[in-house]
Structure formats: structure tokens, C-alpha cells
Amino acid sequence: MNPGTTPQIQFNVRAKILIVFLVLSMATLIIMGIAAVITISDIGNSAQESSTTLGTVAVRDSSAALWNGTEQYMIxxxxxxADLVDQIFWSTEAExxxxxxxxxxxxxxxxAGSGIRSYPVSVLPPDPMRATVVYIAPGSQVRETDPEYLALAGMDDMLASMYRTDGDLVSVYVATESGILRAYPWEGDLGPSYDPRTRSWFAAAKASDKVAWSEPYVDASGHGLILTSSKSIPTRYGxxxxxxxxxxxxxxxxxNLTLGGKGYAVLLDDKGTVISRPGLGAGTGRWDQPFPAENALTASDPGLAAVGSAMVAGRTGVGYVRFNGTQTIVAYAPVRSLNWSYAVSLPAKEVVAPIITTESTIVNAT
Incomplete structure (x- = not known):
């Protein structure tokens, strides 16, 4: 060996062949690795796109299901x-x-004999709950000795019995075409100009052979806004x-079912007049002045008027209207015995809120 000379590595033929195969194998592995990385990346992107699509579909389907479920639940x-209200009114009509x-x-x-004594408006009985009030309208020619006046006294016990049976009533009474009024319990708030024959409930009863229901009006006896059911009886006295x-x-x-304080209930009669709603009251109205009735058919909002028309037509369904600037779902159904209609409403945002929550959950998961 000479000093300063670099040793030369000598490969035999077999070693050279092995080196060639090794280089080729490494190249193949590198190429396969690169292809695998590209393939995995494509699969990941595809999976993400698929997951996003599935999430979007899930949000859409869950939103539609929630809206549909809410509508069916409200109907x-x-x-x-409406059936409950129907039973209440039917019971009153039967009585x-x-x-x-x-x-x-x-x-x-x-x-004959009666456990109920009658007193005029001007005389306070010892116990108003054990007395009827008897009143003769201005201009009436009736006298206390007339047969009709005496016969009408036979109504006192039945008036009291109906009042005591139905705890929802504030007054039960009978009035005649001649101008007599007998009512239970006794109340002394009738003014000197009061005439039952001029009241809407009296006229409505005379015009029908069925039980008539009035629109809301201010009570002459101070009970605020009331409804009156009335029925006429032809007698030999009139x-x-x-x-x-x-x-x-x-x-x-x-x-007034409020759906956890977030809903709103309305009762309409067969003409679209609002019979009951939250906040409806007499206010400063007087019994001798017309009460300004509300009517859904004349609402300024076309959607509300359309729902009112569907209700008056006796349909069952769902509508979307704006109440005080708020988009609202309204479900309605008929009160069949009276041809009236009941509706319950819910702000749309109360339905949208869980949809937004569900959407966020799905999006975050995908």
C-alpha cells in the first residue's frame, strides 16, 4: 500500500445487482408514499365535503321536521x-x-212558596245572595198585582239554582216584553233609565228560536265586559x-292558553268579532254606550284578515301573521256548537331558536 493513496472499494457483480435492486425498490416506495399521501388527502377532502353536505341535509331535514311538528302540535x-270551549258553551245553553x-x-x-225573597233596586236586602232584584222599566204599565208580575215570581228559585250550579255566571235573570226584570243575585246598580227591552241580548233572543249569544258589552251592574246568552219564550203575556x-x-x-307565557289565544264569533283575548276589558266604557268591538276580518294586516276569514269559515289550520311587528304562527279550530272559532298563536322566533341551536350543533360536529 502506498501512502496518500485513497482505497478503492471494489464490488463484485452480485453486489452491483443488489445495489441496483435496492435503488429501484427505494424509488418505488417513495413513489407509492407520495401517491398514498395524495390519495389520503383526496379522501379527507371528500369526507369533509360529504360530512358538510350531510350536515346541511340534516339541518334542513331537522328544521322542516321541527316546523311541521310545531304546526301539528299547535293545531x-x-x-x-276549541272542544273545551264548546263544552262550556253547550253546558250554559243546556242550563x-x-x-x-x-x-x-x-x-x-x-x-207558591219560595226560599228566595225579591227586593226592588232601592232596598238593600239583608243578604243579597238570598234575594232577587225585581225591576220595572221606565214607561212600563205593569203593576205589582198583575197576573204576569205574580207569575214571574215563580222564576226566583230556578234563577238561584242555575246561578249556584254554574260557578262561572255573574247573573241569571228573566225579562219580559212588558218591562219586568227579575235577576239573581240581587244587585242595586241598575240606573233609573235602564230598560232590558232595549238591550242587544233581548233583541237577539226575540229574533231567534235558539239560544243567542251577545258580543262583548259593558255590564250595567258593574261587572265589566260581559257576554250574555239569552233565549226567548212566547207566553200569553208576550x-x-x-x-x-x-x-x-x-x-x-x-x-287564554299562553304556551308557557309566550303564546296568545283568541276567540272569534261567526262574524269575526273578537270575543276573548288577553287584555280585552271594558276600560272606561259605560253600559249605556256602544262598546268598540274588534273584528279580525277588518284587520289592516292581510295575513291576519286571511286567518280571520278561515276561522269564520269554520276551518282548521295554520297561518302566519304579524302581531305588533313580530312574525307569528297561528293555529285555529272551530267551536262547532256556536260556529265560533278558537286560535292560539306563538312567535315564530320561539320555533326558530331551537332550529338555530340544532344547526350550530351539527355544523360544529362536522
């Missing part, structure tokens, strides 16, 4: 509440029909009308 509530039947029986029979009063506030305890 079911409206239908159930009034019994009272009318009793009126026919006493027409020819002066009162027409008698039996009637009972329920306050709008009492009716609202049955109709």
Missing part, C-alpha cells in the same frame, strides 16, 4: 281548546234551555227572555 292544542222550560211552566201559575251573564275575564281563564 292539536287549538282543537282541544238556559231548562230555565226556559221552567218559565213555560210558571206562566200560568203564580208563585215574549219572556231568560238570560245569563259570564264575564270576558272569566271566559279568558279557559281560553
Amino acid at each position: 292539536r292544542i287549538a282543537t282541544d281548546q 238556559l234551555t231548562l230555565l226556559a222550560d221552567h218559565a213555560r211552566s210558571v206562566e200560568n201559575s203564580p208563585a 215574549t219572556w227572555v231568560v238570560a245569563s251573564d259570564v264575564t270576558v275575564s272569566q271566559l279568558s281563564t279557559y281560553t
